[in-house]
Amino acid sequence: MELFANPWFLVYFLPAALLAWLVAWSGKKLKNRLISALFGPMAYAKLTADLRPVTWKRGACFGLFLFFLFAALAGPQWGTEIIEVQGSFAQTVIAVDVSTSMRARDLKPDRLDNAKTMLKMLVNNLKDERIGILAFTSQAYVQCPITTDEDALTYFINSLQPDMLPVPGTSLAAPVHLAARMLAKYPGQKALILLTDGEDHSPNELKAAQETALKNGIRVIAIGIGTKDGTLIPAKLDTTGKVIEYKKDKTGKTVVSKLDEKTLLALAQATGGAYIAYTTPAQVAAKVEASVKGLDKTSARAASRAIYKNRYALPLVLAILCLAAFLLWPRGNKRNTAQKR
Known part of the structure; x- marks a missing residue:
């Protein structure tokens, strides 16, 4: 039995994850240069002083989204059915x-x-x-x-x-x-x-x-x-x-x-x-x-034959949930006034 119908998609996940990281890193660098040019580093720091930095958990949600998406494309399969x-x-x-x-x-x-x-x-x-x-x-x-x-x-x-x-x-x-x-x-x-x-x-x-x-x-x-x-x-x-x-x-x-x-x-x-x-x-x-x-x-x-059941739905649902978490995760919360004092 082969666990995946299209196992090469699991290999594709690695360059896709690397590309996503490069895009995020390049975007952050470009954002910092634009902010420095428009406001200056000190002014931007004052404007964002009441916001929490973006948590690493949001990035992890996007990484898990990519992983489960490519797992679904790979076609996990177990169990058989007659067609x-x-x-x-x-x-x-x-x-x-x-x-x-x-x-x-x-x-x-x-x-x-x-x-x-x-x-x-x-x-x-x-x-x-x-x-x-x-x-x-x-x-x-x-x-x-x-x-x-x-x-x-x-x-x-x-x-x-x-x-x-x-x-x-x-x-x-x-x-x-x-x-x-x-x-x-x-x-x-x-x-x-x-x-x-x-x-x-x-x-x-x-x-x-x-x-x-x-x-x-x-x-x-x-x-x-x-x-x-x-x-x-x-x-x-x-x-x-x-x-x-x-x-x-x-x-x-x-x-x-x-x-x-x-x-x-x-x-x-x-x-x-x-x-x-x-x-x-x-x-x-x-x-x-x-x-x-x-x-x-x-x-x-033409014929009757047994095939493995494709279980792509499970990783696909997990991918959608991870994408939703990535999109809905709060990008920053106002700090408590008491804490500032």
């Missing part, structure tokens, strides 16, 4: 292709590693978004529910691996339908960020997926990762990461995986979204961030 953090957030789901084709190395080190690097940059930038993550092949599965927890999102992004799901193949419709179920309870315009090489083994299901996205107010931001020329898909690696065998189809022919931009572009246009060709992680993250701006936001609880 709920509220915020307005747009809703976005990120769908990542984890099929075998994402092992392809037309992007170094491979397609999925590039996707993960970009996504970590993206979730770090999207501070006003509640984000969910799903992974898909021919079926889609929720990896991380919709949340504002950046650490959780980063953890699940790092855990994405090719062939992590028990079903092979690729279906672009599957993540759209699952994202629609995840986002159905949120009103307004939402987004699905679909990161894939665009290969689709169930193209006949894509029309229904487009209708589902439109019905639920989901804009698809499709990111095509890979190259049009394509490359082979590693199937087996040695201990050093070198490819020793490439994927083959049922006929024994080596499979070449190519980026299918046409399908992704059609899906994005049909839902009022955008298609982004993958270049570098930073460039794509910036383009996606720009594409999701303008989504509808809803108020939601």
Whole structure:
């Protein structure tokens, strides 16, 4: 526990007290020079003979005022309370292709590693978004529910691996339908960020997926990762990461995986979204961030957390009392006539 929220204000008290003392000392010196010039020291002594000198206690009150004021600014804190953090957030789901084709190395080190690097940059930038993550092949599965927890999102992004799901193949419709179920309870315009090489083994299901996205107010931001020329898909690696065998189809022919931009572009246009060709992680993250701006936001609880109670009121009250004592303290009292005799 830290006793003060802003402890550096306690350090500021020292130069503030020194400055106040210098001002008072300089003012007294200037006053004495003016009095000597106007009245002469003897005349002023006679004029103030019936007044007591200003007591040191008045100066102490001003010093205590400064001390308690800076103590209040330092924010003394003890005891805890639970608060709920509220915020307005747009809703976005990120769908990542984890099929075998994402092992392809037309992007170094491979397609999925590039996707993960970009996504970590993206979730770090999207501070006003509640984000969910799903992974898909021919079926889609929720990896991380919709949340504002950046650490959780980063953890699940790092855990994405090719062939992590028990079903092979690729279906672009599957993540759209699952994202629609995840986002159905949120009103307004939402987004699905679909990161894939665009290969689709169930193209006949894509029309229904487009209708589902439109019905639920989901804009698809499709990111095509890979190259049009394509490359082979590693199937087996040695201990050093070198490819020793490439994927083959049922006929024994080596499979070449190519980026299918046409399908992704059609899906994005049909839902009022955008298609982004993958270049570098930073460039794509910036383009996606720009594409999701303008989504509808809803108020939601971001988190509940315990914080220390700020007790600034106590030293602030003491500071006000000390200032009042300084201002109201009598500057001098007439001496008793009997005492003068």
